[in-house]
Amino acid sequence: MTFIIWGRLNSHNVKKVAWLALEAGIAHERRDIGGPFGFTDDYLAMNPNRLIPTIEDHGFVLWESNAILRYMASQYAGELWPTDLQLRASADRWMDWQMSYADAQRDAFVNLVRKAPADRDMAAVAKSAKLAGEMTAILDDALSRQPWLSGGDFGIGDIPMGVSIHSWFTLDIERPERPHVRAWYEKLKARPAYAATVMIPLT
Ligand SMILES: N[C@@H](CCC(=O)N[C@@H](CS)C(=O)NCC(=O)O)C(=O)O
Structure with missing residues:
Protein backbone atom coordinates (compact mmCIF):
# COMPACT_ATOMS: atom_id res chain seq x y z
CA MET A 1 0.00 0.00 0.00
CA LEU A 80 -13.70 19.32 -3.29
CA TRP A 81 -11.35 22.35 -3.30
CA PRO A 82 -12.59 25.19 -5.53
CA THR A 83 -10.02 26.88 -7.74
CA ASP A 84 -11.76 30.27 -7.65
CA LEU A 85 -9.61 32.06 -5.08
CA GLN A 86 -12.42 33.87 -3.28
CA LEU A 87 -14.56 30.73 -3.07
CA ARG A 88 -11.51 28.78 -1.91
CA ALA A 89 -10.58 31.35 0.75
CA SER A 90 -14.17 31.47 2.01
CA ALA A 91 -14.15 27.68 2.46
CA ASP A 92 -10.63 27.69 3.88
CA ARG A 93 -11.64 30.18 6.58
CA TRP A 94 -13.89 27.50 8.17
CA MET A 95 -10.96 25.09 8.34
CA ASP A 96 -8.98 27.58 10.40
CA TRP A 97 -12.04 28.63 12.41
CA GLN A 98 -12.45 25.01 13.47
CA MET A 99 -9.17 25.21 15.37
CA SER A 100 -10.58 28.01 17.56
CA TYR A 101 -13.81 26.06 17.90
CA ALA A 102 -11.89 22.94 18.95
CA ASP A 103 -10.16 24.98 21.68
CA ALA A 104 -13.59 26.04 22.98
CA GLN A 105 -14.99 22.50 22.96
CA ARG A 106 -11.85 20.79 24.30
CA ASP A 107 -12.58 20.85 28.05
CA ALA A 108 -16.06 19.40 27.54
CA PHE A 109 -14.70 16.65 25.30
CA VAL A 110 -11.66 15.74 27.38
CA ASN A 111 -13.56 15.62 30.68
CA LEU A 112 -16.63 13.76 29.42
CA VAL A 113 -14.91 11.36 27.03
CA ARG A 114 -11.37 10.79 28.25
CA LYS A 115 -11.79 11.00 32.05
CA ALA A 116 -13.51 8.75 34.59
CA PRO A 117 -16.62 10.36 36.16
CA ALA A 118 -14.85 10.93 39.50
CA ASP A 119 -12.03 12.83 37.80
CA ARG A 120 -14.20 15.17 35.73
CA ASP A 121 -14.08 18.94 36.21
CA MET A 122 -17.75 19.69 35.61
CA ALA A 123 -17.28 23.46 35.99
CA ALA A 124 -14.82 23.33 33.10
CA VAL A 125 -17.32 21.23 31.12
CA ALA A 126 -20.06 23.81 31.65
CA LYS A 127 -17.79 26.70 30.68
CA SER A 128 -16.55 24.92 27.59
CA ALA A 129 -20.06 23.85 26.52
CA LYS A 130 -21.29 27.43 26.90
CA LEU A 131 -18.44 28.81 24.81
CA ALA A 132 -18.85 26.17 22.08
CA GLY A 133 -22.62 26.72 22.05
CA GLU A 134 -22.10 30.46 21.58
CA MET A 135 -19.71 29.86 18.69
CA THR A 136 -22.26 27.68 16.90
CA ALA A 137 -24.41 30.83 16.45
CA ILE A 138 -21.80 32.02 13.94
CA LEU A 139 -21.95 28.68 12.13
CA ASP A 140 -25.75 28.73 12.14
CA ASP A 141 -25.82 32.18 10.60
CA ALA A 142 -23.45 31.12 7.80
CA LEU A 143 -25.44 27.97 7.11
CA SER A 144 -28.66 29.98 6.90
CA ARG A 145 -27.19 31.66 3.82
CA GLN A 146 -25.35 28.79 2.09
CA PRO A 147 -25.93 25.02 2.04
CA TRP A 148 -22.35 24.03 2.85
CA LEU A 149 -19.43 25.71 4.60
CA SER A 150 -17.59 25.27 1.30
CA GLY A 151 -20.29 27.29 -0.52
CA GLY A 152 -22.83 25.82 -2.93
CA ASP A 153 -21.33 22.33 -2.83
CA PHE A 154 -19.78 20.06 -0.25
CA GLY A 155 -15.99 20.40 -0.05
CA ILE A 156 -13.05 20.19 2.34
CA GLY A 157 -14.21 23.43 4.02
CA ASP A 158 -16.95 21.27 5.58
CA ILE A 159 -14.66 18.57 6.90
CA PRO A 160 -13.00 19.97 10.05
CA MET A 161 -16.22 21.44 11.48
CA GLY A 162 -18.14 18.36 10.28
CA VAL A 163 -15.95 16.30 12.58
CA SER A 164 -16.26 18.69 15.53
CA ILE A 165 -20.02 19.04 15.19
CA HIS A 166 -20.54 15.29 15.57
CA SER A 167 -18.95 15.57 19.00
CA TRP A 168 -21.06 18.64 19.80
CA PHE A 169 -24.25 16.73 19.04
CA THR A 170 -23.05 13.59 20.82
CA LEU A 171 -21.60 14.96 24.08
CA ASP A 172 -23.87 15.05 27.10
CA ILE A 173 -23.97 18.85 27.27
CA GLU A 174 -26.59 21.59 27.01
CA ARG A 175 -26.94 22.81 23.45
CA PRO A 176 -28.79 25.85 22.14
CA GLU A 177 -31.09 25.02 19.21
CA ARG A 178 -29.29 25.74 15.93
CA PRO A 179 -31.65 24.72 13.11
CA HIS A 180 -29.27 25.36 10.22
CA VAL A 181 -26.40 23.57 11.93
CA ARG A 182 -28.71 20.64 12.64
CA ALA A 183 -29.90 20.52 9.00
CA TRP A 184 -26.27 20.55 7.80
CA TYR A 185 -25.40 17.77 10.29
CA GLU A 186 -28.31 15.69 8.95
CA LYS A 187 -26.92 16.08 5.41
CA LEU A 188 -23.47 15.05 6.63
CA LYS A 189 -24.90 11.97 8.36
CA ALA A 190 -26.38 10.86 5.02
CA ARG A 191 -22.88 10.69 3.50
CA PRO A 192 -21.54 7.11 3.74
CA ALA A 193 -17.93 8.30 4.20
CA TYR A 194 -18.99 10.45 7.19
CA ALA A 195 -20.96 7.62 8.75
CA ALA A 196 -18.01 5.25 8.39
CA THR A 197 -15.24 7.48 9.71
CA VAL A 198 -16.78 10.18 11.92
CA MET A 199 -19.89 8.67 13.47
CA ILE A 200 -18.01 6.15 15.54
CA PRO A 201 -18.05 6.01 19.36
CA LEU A 202 -16.24 9.03 20.81
CA THR A 203 -14.20 6.92 23.23
N1 LIG B 1 -2.62 20.76 14.69
C1 LIG B 1 -2.51 19.32 14.70
C2 LIG B 1 -3.07 18.78 16.01
C3 LIG B 1 -2.94 17.29 16.10
C4 LIG B 1 -3.44 16.77 17.44
O1 LIG B 1 -3.57 17.51 18.43
N2 LIG B 1 -3.68 15.46 17.48
C5 LIG B 1 -4.10 14.83 18.73
C6 LIG B 1 -5.29 13.89 18.46
S1 LIG B 1 -6.71 14.75 17.84
C7 LIG B 1 -2.95 13.95 19.22
O2 LIG B 1 -2.10 13.58 18.47
N3 LIG B 1 -2.94 13.63 20.53
C8 LIG B 1 -1.93 12.78 21.10
C9 LIG B 1 -2.21 11.32 20.93
O3 LIG B 1 -3.25 10.94 20.35
O4 LIG B 1 -1.39 10.53 21.39
C10 LIG B 1 -3.30 18.75 13.49
O5 LIG B 1 -4.32 19.36 13.14
O6 LIG B 1 -2.89 17.72 12.91
Missing part, protein backbone atom coordinates in the same frame (compact mmCIF):
# COMPACT_ATOMS: atom_id res chain seq x y z
CA THR A 2 1.50 3.30 -0.96
CA PHE A 3 -0.89 5.72 0.77
CA ILE A 4 -0.82 5.39 4.55
CA ILE A 5 -2.80 7.35 7.13
CA TRP A 6 -1.17 7.14 10.55
CA GLY A 7 -3.36 7.63 13.63
CA ARG A 8 -6.05 6.06 15.79
CA LEU A 9 -9.47 6.77 14.29
CA ASN A 10 -11.11 8.13 17.45
CA SER A 11 -9.04 11.32 17.08
CA HIS A 12 -10.80 14.38 15.63
CA ASN A 13 -7.83 15.21 13.45
CA VAL A 14 -7.41 11.68 12.09
CA LYS A 15 -11.13 11.49 11.33
CA LYS A 16 -10.80 14.51 9.03
CA VAL A 17 -8.21 12.76 6.89
CA ALA A 18 -9.85 9.32 6.91
CA TRP A 19 -13.17 10.92 5.91
CA LEU A 20 -11.64 12.74 2.95
CA ALA A 21 -9.82 9.59 1.82
CA LEU A 22 -13.17 7.79 1.60
CA GLU A 23 -14.97 10.75 -0.01
CA ALA A 24 -12.25 10.97 -2.65
CA GLY A 25 -11.95 7.21 -3.15
CA ILE A 26 -8.24 7.21 -2.29
CA ALA A 27 -7.04 3.65 -1.79
CA HIS A 28 -5.19 3.68 1.51
CA GLU A 29 -4.24 1.84 4.64
CA ARG A 30 -4.80 3.37 8.09
CA ARG A 31 -2.42 2.37 10.86
CA ASP A 32 -3.26 2.86 14.54
CA ILE A 33 -0.77 4.96 16.47
CA GLY A 34 -1.02 7.56 19.23
CA GLY A 35 -3.16 7.54 22.37
CA PRO A 36 -3.26 4.03 23.86
CA PHE A 37 -1.20 2.72 20.92
CA GLY A 38 1.78 4.96 21.78
CA PHE A 39 4.42 6.04 19.27
CA THR A 40 7.37 4.31 17.63
CA ASP A 41 10.76 5.86 16.89
CA ASP A 42 10.05 5.44 13.17
CA TYR A 43 6.83 7.43 13.53
CA LEU A 44 8.52 10.17 15.56
CA ALA A 45 11.17 10.46 12.86
CA MET A 46 8.34 11.34 10.44
CA ASN A 47 6.40 13.53 12.86
CA PRO A 48 8.46 14.92 15.77
CA ASN A 49 5.37 16.63 17.25
CA ARG A 50 4.26 13.34 18.89
CA LEU A 51 0.84 14.01 17.40
CA ILE A 52 -1.47 12.40 14.85
CA PRO A 53 -2.30 12.33 11.97
CA THR A 54 0.57 11.92 9.53
CA ILE A 55 0.25 10.68 5.95
CA GLU A 56 2.74 8.95 3.69
CA ASP A 57 1.86 9.22 0.01
CA HIS A 58 4.33 7.24 -2.08
CA GLY A 59 7.08 8.32 0.31
CA PHE A 60 5.88 11.93 0.69
CA VAL A 61 5.35 12.60 4.40
CA LEU A 62 2.98 15.31 5.68
CA TRP A 63 1.56 16.24 9.10
CA GLU A 64 -0.98 18.90 10.25
CA SER A 65 -4.48 17.67 9.48
CA ASN A 66 -5.74 20.73 7.59
CA ALA A 67 -2.60 20.91 5.45
CA ILE A 68 -3.14 17.22 4.71
CA LEU A 69 -6.74 17.90 3.62
CA ARG A 70 -5.60 20.67 1.27
CA TYR A 71 -2.89 18.46 -0.20
CA MET A 72 -5.15 15.44 -0.67
CA ALA A 73 -7.91 17.47 -2.31
CA SER A 74 -5.46 19.29 -4.60
CA GLN A 75 -3.80 16.05 -5.62
CA TYR A 76 -6.77 13.68 -5.83
CA ALA A 77 -10.12 15.47 -5.51
CA GLY A 78 -10.04 18.90 -7.13
CA GLU A 79 -13.83 19.06 -7.10
Whole structure:
Protein backbone atom coordinates (compact mmCIF):
# COMPACT_ATOMS: atom_id res chain seq x y z
CA MET A 1 0.00 0.00 0.00
CA THR A 2 1.50 3.30 -0.96
CA PHE A 3 -0.89 5.72 0.77
CA ILE A 4 -0.82 5.39 4.55
CA ILE A 5 -2.80 7.35 7.13
CA TRP A 6 -1.17 7.14 10.55
CA GLY A 7 -3.36 7.63 13.63
CA ARG A 8 -6.05 6.06 15.79
CA LEU A 9 -9.47 6.77 14.29
CA ASN A 10 -11.11 8.13 17.45
CA SER A 11 -9.04 11.32 17.08
CA HIS A 12 -10.80 14.38 15.63
CA ASN A 13 -7.83 15.21 13.45
CA VAL A 14 -7.41 11.68 12.09
CA LYS A 15 -11.13 11.49 11.33
CA LYS A 16 -10.80 14.51 9.03
CA VAL A 17 -8.21 12.76 6.89
CA ALA A 18 -9.85 9.32 6.91
CA TRP A 19 -13.17 10.92 5.91
CA LEU A 20 -11.64 12.74 2.95
CA ALA A 21 -9.82 9.59 1.82
CA LEU A 22 -13.17 7.79 1.60
CA GLU A 23 -14.97 10.75 -0.01
CA ALA A 24 -12.25 10.97 -2.65
CA GLY A 25 -11.95 7.21 -3.15
CA ILE A 26 -8.24 7.21 -2.29
CA ALA A 27 -7.04 3.65 -1.79
CA HIS A 28 -5.19 3.68 1.51
CA GLU A 29 -4.24 1.84 4.64
CA ARG A 30 -4.80 3.37 8.09
CA ARG A 31 -2.42 2.37 10.86
CA ASP A 32 -3.26 2.86 14.54
CA ILE A 33 -0.77 4.96 16.47
CA GLY A 34 -1.02 7.56 19.23
CA GLY A 35 -3.16 7.54 22.37
CA PRO A 36 -3.26 4.03 23.86
CA PHE A 37 -1.20 2.72 20.92
CA GLY A 38 1.78 4.96 21.78
CA PHE A 39 4.42 6.04 19.27
CA THR A 40 7.37 4.31 17.63
CA ASP A 41 10.76 5.86 16.89
CA ASP A 42 10.05 5.44 13.17
CA TYR A 43 6.83 7.43 13.53
CA LEU A 44 8.52 10.17 15.56
CA ALA A 45 11.17 10.46 12.86
CA MET A 46 8.34 11.34 10.44
CA ASN A 47 6.40 13.53 12.86
CA PRO A 48 8.46 14.92 15.77
CA ASN A 49 5.37 16.63 17.25
CA ARG A 50 4.26 13.34 18.89
CA LEU A 51 0.84 14.01 17.40
CA ILE A 52 -1.47 12.40 14.85
CA PRO A 53 -2.30 12.33 11.97
CA THR A 54 0.57 11.92 9.53
CA ILE A 55 0.25 10.68 5.95
CA GLU A 56 2.74 8.95 3.69
CA ASP A 57 1.86 9.22 0.01
CA HIS A 58 4.33 7.24 -2.08
CA GLY A 59 7.08 8.32 0.31
CA PHE A 60 5.88 11.93 0.69
CA VAL A 61 5.35 12.60 4.40
CA LEU A 62 2.98 15.31 5.68
CA TRP A 63 1.56 16.24 9.10
CA GLU A 64 -0.98 18.90 10.25
CA SER A 65 -4.48 17.67 9.48
CA ASN A 66 -5.74 20.73 7.59
CA ALA A 67 -2.60 20.91 5.45
CA ILE A 68 -3.14 17.22 4.71
CA LEU A 69 -6.74 17.90 3.62
CA ARG A 70 -5.60 20.67 1.27
CA TYR A 71 -2.89 18.46 -0.20
CA MET A 72 -5.15 15.44 -0.67
CA ALA A 73 -7.91 17.47 -2.31
CA SER A 74 -5.46 19.29 -4.60
CA GLN A 75 -3.80 16.05 -5.62
CA TYR A 76 -6.77 13.68 -5.83
CA ALA A 77 -10.12 15.47 -5.51
CA GLY A 78 -10.04 18.90 -7.13
CA GLU A 79 -13.83 19.06 -7.10
CA LEU A 80 -13.70 19.32 -3.29
CA TRP A 81 -11.35 22.35 -3.30
CA PRO A 82 -12.59 25.19 -5.53
CA THR A 83 -10.02 26.88 -7.74
CA ASP A 84 -11.76 30.27 -7.65
CA LEU A 85 -9.61 32.06 -5.08
CA GLN A 86 -12.42 33.87 -3.28
CA LEU A 87 -14.56 30.73 -3.07
CA ARG A 88 -11.51 28.78 -1.91
CA ALA A 89 -10.58 31.35 0.75
CA SER A 90 -14.17 31.47 2.01
CA ALA A 91 -14.15 27.68 2.46
CA ASP A 92 -10.63 27.69 3.88
CA ARG A 93 -11.64 30.18 6.58
CA TRP A 94 -13.89 27.50 8.17
CA MET A 95 -10.96 25.09 8.34
CA ASP A 96 -8.98 27.58 10.40
CA TRP A 97 -12.04 28.63 12.41
CA GLN A 98 -12.45 25.01 13.47
CA MET A 99 -9.17 25.21 15.37
CA SER A 100 -10.58 28.01 17.56
CA TYR A 101 -13.81 26.06 17.90
CA ALA A 102 -11.89 22.94 18.95
CA ASP A 103 -10.16 24.98 21.68
CA ALA A 104 -13.59 26.04 22.98
CA GLN A 105 -14.99 22.50 22.96
CA ARG A 106 -11.85 20.79 24.30
CA ASP A 107 -12.58 20.85 28.05
CA ALA A 108 -16.06 19.40 27.54
CA PHE A 109 -14.70 16.65 25.30
CA VAL A 110 -11.66 15.74 27.38
CA ASN A 111 -13.56 15.62 30.68
CA LEU A 112 -16.63 13.76 29.42
CA VAL A 113 -14.91 11.36 27.03
CA ARG A 114 -11.37 10.79 28.25
CA LYS A 115 -11.79 11.00 32.05
CA ALA A 116 -13.51 8.75 34.59
CA PRO A 117 -16.62 10.36 36.16
CA ALA A 118 -14.85 10.93 39.50
CA ASP A 119 -12.03 12.83 37.80
CA ARG A 120 -14.20 15.17 35.73
CA ASP A 121 -14.08 18.94 36.21
CA MET A 122 -17.75 19.69 35.61
CA ALA A 123 -17.28 23.46 35.99
CA ALA A 124 -14.82 23.33 33.10
CA VAL A 125 -17.32 21.23 31.12
CA ALA A 126 -20.06 23.81 31.65
CA LYS A 127 -17.79 26.70 30.68
CA SER A 128 -16.55 24.92 27.59
CA ALA A 129 -20.06 23.85 26.52
CA LYS A 130 -21.29 27.43 26.90
CA LEU A 131 -18.44 28.81 24.81
CA ALA A 132 -18.85 26.17 22.08
CA GLY A 133 -22.62 26.72 22.05
CA GLU A 134 -22.10 30.46 21.58
CA MET A 135 -19.71 29.86 18.69
CA THR A 136 -22.26 27.68 16.90
CA ALA A 137 -24.41 30.83 16.45
CA ILE A 138 -21.80 32.02 13.94
CA LEU A 139 -21.95 28.68 12.13
CA ASP A 140 -25.75 28.73 12.14
CA ASP A 141 -25.82 32.18 10.60
CA ALA A 142 -23.45 31.12 7.80
CA LEU A 143 -25.44 27.97 7.11
CA SER A 144 -28.66 29.98 6.90
CA ARG A 145 -27.19 31.66 3.82
CA GLN A 146 -25.35 28.79 2.09
CA PRO A 147 -25.93 25.02 2.04
CA TRP A 148 -22.35 24.03 2.85
CA LEU A 149 -19.43 25.71 4.60
CA SER A 150 -17.59 25.27 1.30
CA GLY A 151 -20.29 27.29 -0.52
CA GLY A 152 -22.83 25.82 -2.93
CA ASP A 153 -21.33 22.33 -2.83
CA PHE A 154 -19.78 20.06 -0.25
CA GLY A 155 -15.99 20.40 -0.05
CA ILE A 156 -13.05 20.19 2.34
CA GLY A 157 -14.21 23.43 4.02
CA ASP A 158 -16.95 21.27 5.58
CA ILE A 159 -14.66 18.57 6.90
CA PRO A 160 -13.00 19.97 10.05
CA MET A 161 -16.22 21.44 11.48
CA GLY A 162 -18.14 18.36 10.28
CA VAL A 163 -15.95 16.30 12.58
CA SER A 164 -16.26 18.69 15.53
CA ILE A 165 -20.02 19.04 15.19
CA HIS A 166 -20.54 15.29 15.57
CA SER A 167 -18.95 15.57 19.00
CA TRP A 168 -21.06 18.64 19.80
CA PHE A 169 -24.25 16.73 19.04
CA THR A 170 -23.05 13.59 20.82
CA LEU A 171 -21.60 14.96 24.08
CA ASP A 172 -23.87 15.05 27.10
CA ILE A 173 -23.97 18.85 27.27
CA GLU A 174 -26.59 21.59 27.01
CA ARG A 175 -26.94 22.81 23.45
CA PRO A 176 -28.79 25.85 22.14
CA GLU A 177 -31.09 25.02 19.21
CA ARG A 178 -29.29 25.74 15.93
CA PRO A 179 -31.65 24.72 13.11
CA HIS A 180 -29.27 25.36 10.22
CA VAL A 181 -26.40 23.57 11.93
CA ARG A 182 -28.71 20.64 12.64
CA ALA A 183 -29.90 20.52 9.00
CA TRP A 184 -26.27 20.55 7.80
CA TYR A 185 -25.40 17.77 10.29
CA GLU A 186 -28.31 15.69 8.95
CA LYS A 187 -26.92 16.08 5.41
CA LEU A 188 -23.47 15.05 6.63
CA LYS A 189 -24.90 11.97 8.36
CA ALA A 190 -26.38 10.86 5.02
CA ARG A 191 -22.88 10.69 3.50
CA PRO A 192 -21.54 7.11 3.74
CA ALA A 193 -17.93 8.30 4.20
CA TYR A 194 -18.99 10.45 7.19
CA ALA A 195 -20.96 7.62 8.75
CA ALA A 196 -18.01 5.25 8.39
CA THR A 197 -15.24 7.48 9.71
CA VAL A 198 -16.78 10.18 11.92
CA MET A 199 -19.89 8.67 13.47
CA ILE A 200 -18.01 6.15 15.54
CA PRO A 201 -18.05 6.01 19.36
CA LEU A 202 -16.24 9.03 20.81
CA THR A 203 -14.20 6.92 23.23
N1 LIG B 1 -2.62 20.76 14.69
C1 LIG B 1 -2.51 19.32 14.70
C2 LIG B 1 -3.07 18.78 16.01
C3 LIG B 1 -2.94 17.29 16.10
C4 LIG B 1 -3.44 16.77 17.44
O1 LIG B 1 -3.57 17.51 18.43
N2 LIG B 1 -3.68 15.46 17.48
C5 LIG B 1 -4.10 14.83 18.73
C6 LIG B 1 -5.29 13.89 18.46
S1 LIG B 1 -6.71 14.75 17.84
C7 LIG B 1 -2.95 13.95 19.22
O2 LIG B 1 -2.10 13.58 18.47
N3 LIG B 1 -2.94 13.63 20.53
C8 LIG B 1 -1.93 12.78 21.10
C9 LIG B 1 -2.21 11.32 20.93
O3 LIG B 1 -3.25 10.94 20.35
O4 LIG B 1 -1.39 10.53 21.39
C10 LIG B 1 -3.30 18.75 13.49
O5 LIG B 1 -4.32 19.36 13.14
O6 LIG B 1 -2.89 17.72 12.91
